[in-house]
Amino acid sequence: MTSFDFPRQDKDNGLCLADYVRPLQNGKPVDALSLFVTTAGSGIRELADGFKAKGEFLKMHAVQALALETAEGYAELLHTQLRSMWGFPDRADMTMLERFRAEYTGKRYSFGYPACPRLEDQTKLFAALKPEEIGVQLTDGCMMEPEASVSAIVFHHPNATYFSVT
Known part of the structure; x- marks a missing residue:
């Protein structure tokens, strides 16, 4: 079993x-949450470095951006599927703007971001999921390699919101 110690906002009734x-x-336990890691896969850095070495900077940036968006897009798809599995699918008429604004039930959070700023907690997530099996490693600084990877912890609580503890 894995447990996390999340910080609380330093104010009355802080989140x-x-x-x-x-x-x-x-x-x-009587509740559920989800942990996941997605990745665009290995080889992106090498491909981008090859373009950079040839002076093809637009291609270099395009490859890196596409890889990052691929990992993020899959994370969003997975989160959408989780909401459906948990019994509160997105409305059929939900617009992309509403999705970008996260106007749905539940939220996903990544370590190193404002609600859970301790990047070191990635080690607990990695111990639980073992994403090394899909080629994702943690660096000494708890960053993911390949860079085009996303990790998250997903809560289904209807009042979940994005916030900062710092």
Whole structure:
């Protein structure tokens, strides 16, 4: 079992990601959340470096951007599927603008971002999921390699919102 200690905002009634999970009952979990890692795969850096060496900077940037958007797009697709599996699918008429604004139930958070700023918690996520099996490694600084990878913890709580603890 993996556990995370999330920081709380330093103010009255400050938010904490743990607020989005029901407490244990008789020492046992009664709620669910999801952890995932997505990646565009290996070889992106080498391909981009090859374009850079030839002075093809537009191609270099395009390859890197496409790889990052691929990993992020798959993360968003996975989050959409999770919402459906949890019983609250997106409305059929939901617009892309509403998706970009995260106007849906539940939220996904990534370590190193404002609600869970400790990047070191990536090590716990990696221990639980073992994304090395799909080619994603953690650097000494807890960054993912390949760079075009996304990790997240997803909460289904209807009041989940994005916030900062700093």
